[in-house]
Amino acid sequence: MTPISPIALISTPYKEKFAIPRQPNLVSDVLGELHFCAGFDDANMLRGIEQFSHLWLIFSFHATASQGWSPTVRPPRLGGNEKVGVFATRSTFRPNGLGLSVVKNEGIVKQQGKTVLRVSGMDLLDGTPIIDIKPYVPYADSIADASGGFAPDAPEQLPVTFSSAATTQINGVQKTYPQLQQVIAAVLSQDPRPAYKKGQVDDKVYGVALYDFNIRWRVGANGIEVLEIEKA
Ligand code: SAM
Numbered sequence: 001m002t003p004i005s006p007i008a009l010i011s012t013p014y015k016e017k018f019a020i021p022r023q024p025n026l027v028s029d030v031l032g033e034l035h036f037c038a039g040f041d042d043a044n045m046l047r048g049i050e051q052f053s054h055l056w057l058i059f060s061f062h063a064t065a066s067q068g069w070s071p072t073v074r075p076p077r078l079g080g081n082e083k084v085g086v087f088a089t090r091s092t093f094r095p096n097g098l099g100l101s102v103v104k105n106e107g108i109v110k111q112q113g114k115t116v117l118r119v120s121g122m123d124l125l126d127g128t129p130i131i132d133i134k135p136y137v138p139y140a141d142s143i144a145d146a147s148g149g150f151a152p153d154a155p156e157q158l159p160v161t162f163s164s165a166a167t168t169q170i171n172g173v174q175k176t177y178p179q180l181q182q183v184i185a186a187v188l189s190q191d192p193r194p195a196y197k198k199g200q201v202d203d204k205v206y207g208v209a210l211y212d213f214n215i216r217w218r219v220g221a222n223g224i225e226v227l228e229i230e231k232a
Pocket of ligand 1: 017061090091102124125127128129
């Protein structure tokens with residue numbers, strides 16, 4: 001087999017595994033950037049890619065690679081207590097540790113003389129090694145009558161509100177982080193808590209790291225409330 005090595009690292013706002021969307025395009029407008037590794041920083045390799053609105057990214061689940069895998073897993077979609085085969089899931093814990101996500105192509109830019117490919121809608125941790133990029137080809141990749149097994153539809157979303165302290169903090173960094181409020185709302189509306197907490201009101205204050213911030217939030221009777229935002 002051809003040896004595999006990353007062609008790029010992706011930068012995303014998702015600084016820890018917790019609260020990353022569980023699939024691509026659940027949180028659609030969030031931008032990421034592919035920074036190409038030595039030997040692959042060649043604009044010729046991307047020639048023609050602008051013709052494709054969406055791209056497949058093949059990547060390594062590098063942050064969980066050392067934890068191994070098992071033949072069965074308990075998907076959050078089944079409440080975290082029913083086991084199915086690893087190949088019937090998109091679990092991060094799998095032989096070879098490879099992931100596959102379709103993302104939107106946001107175009108090529110030059111940064112300090114280097115080629116950067118922008119994408120959006122990814123479900124990837126900041127720094128994830130990208131193994132390959134392929135164009136999404138609608139006539140072959142979109143199957144109108146496909147069945148989605150135990151994950152037939154996108155998960156339900158919770159409403160997200162911001163405390164006045166959080167709103168003031170967001171407004172203070174608006175110029176540098178114009179997407180911050182939108183990203184926090186979209187990420188938290190997925191209710192990133194463990195599956196067994198779904199539908200429960202919860203006194204616990206949770207934290208999540210997005211961009212350069214720690215976001216504190218909790219789940220009340222009216223949905224998710226963002227309490228405060230601190231610089232990490
Ligand atoms: N769409 C991909 C697939 O089907 O192969 C990924 C699905 S997987 C369920 C998505 C989750 O992988 C994210 O919510 C995050 O928790 C985790 N994840 C993302 N990037 C990762 C990385 N580099 N290493 C380990 N886990 C990662």
